[in-house]
Every structure is written in C-alpha cells, then in structure tokens.
Amino acid sequence: MTLGIPLVALLALIVYLLVRSGELRVWHVILTGLLGFYLDRTHLAEPIGAAVVWIAKGLTHTT
Known part of the structure; x- marks a missing residue:
C-alpha cells in the first residue's frame, strides 16, 4: 500500500490554503x-x- 496519492492530496490542500492566505513564506x-x-x-x-x-x-501560439 502506497501513500502517494493521499500525501499528494494533503500537500495540495496545504499549498492551496497557503496561497489563498496571501502570505508566502520560505x-x-x-x-x-x-x-x-x-x-x-x-x-x-x-x-x-x-x-x-x-x-x-x-498562450504562445507556437506549434
């Protein structure tokens, strides 16, 4: 059993909340x-x- 997807989901939630807060620290x-x-x-x-x-x-209109 891997924890890959649940870990990614948890990290994505944390990153979303941090970016939404407007303050980005190190x-x-x-x-x-x-x-x-x-x-x-x-x-x-x-x-x-x-x-x-x-x-x-x-966005760059290149092929």
Whole structure:
C-alpha cells in the first residue's frame, strides 16, 4: 500500500490554503516544491505535463 496519492492530496490542500492566505513564506515555498516532487511521482504526472504543454502552446501560439 502506497501513500502517494493521499500525501499528494494533503500537500495540495496545504499549498492551496497557503496561497489563498496571501502570505508566502520560505516554508510555504518548500511545501509547494515538495508537492511538485510528489506529484511527479504519481500517475498524474504525464497528463499534467501534457496539459502544461498544451496551455503553453496556446498562450504562445507556437506549434
């Protein structure tokens, strides 16, 4: 049993609340980076990467 997805969900909730509070401190940035690290290790990494590329291409109008 892995704790990958529940850990990512918990970190995502914490990061969302920290960003919503409007104050971003050093430990907030570390938690955000940790969320990205753990999110990359889940099965969601490939669809998220594809979505980021799609958005970037849409905003820059490159092919």
